Amino acid sequence: MIQAKEFCWPVRVYYEDTDSGGVVYYANYLKFMERARTEFLRSLGFEQDLLQQELGILFAVRSANIQYKKPARFNDELTVVTTISSLRKASIQFRQSVYLQAQYSAGSTAGLLADAEINIACLNAEKFTPQSIPPSIIQIINKEFHRGS
DSSP, X not given: OOOBOOEEEEEEOOGXXXXXXXXXXXXXXXXXXXHHHHHHHHHTTOOHHHIIXXXXXXXXXXXXXXXXXXXXXXXXXXXXXXXXXXXXXXXEEEEEXXXXXXXXXXXXXXXXXXXXXXXXXXXXXXXXXXXXXXXXXXXXXXXXXXXXX
């Protein structure tokens, strides 16, 4: 497993994110995680629309395994923590966790609401077939995000 630093992204729960009981609808955790992965790429200098236009690639979810621990509620402030557990030739395995922001502390499970493994495939934008992640992207991820392998 790769030892990687954490990328943290804040999310506030809006009324539209909740069900009739004021609890975050389960599928919305995946939306929160998607935003965090997009911001992770942006923090490394990659805009997804430009990756498609300039390099002819896109990143798509191949699989998601999520466990729900506790509910988030309307107006909660959350932290989505993103790390890379595996970087392969044509895919990235992310570990993502959603915490109540006020209770989040690196290495602690206090405030943990949901925990997931998300596998992202690199695809040819025209054919939607697997494609190698460009070396420039792998190089920047390794330089900026990893602390070793």
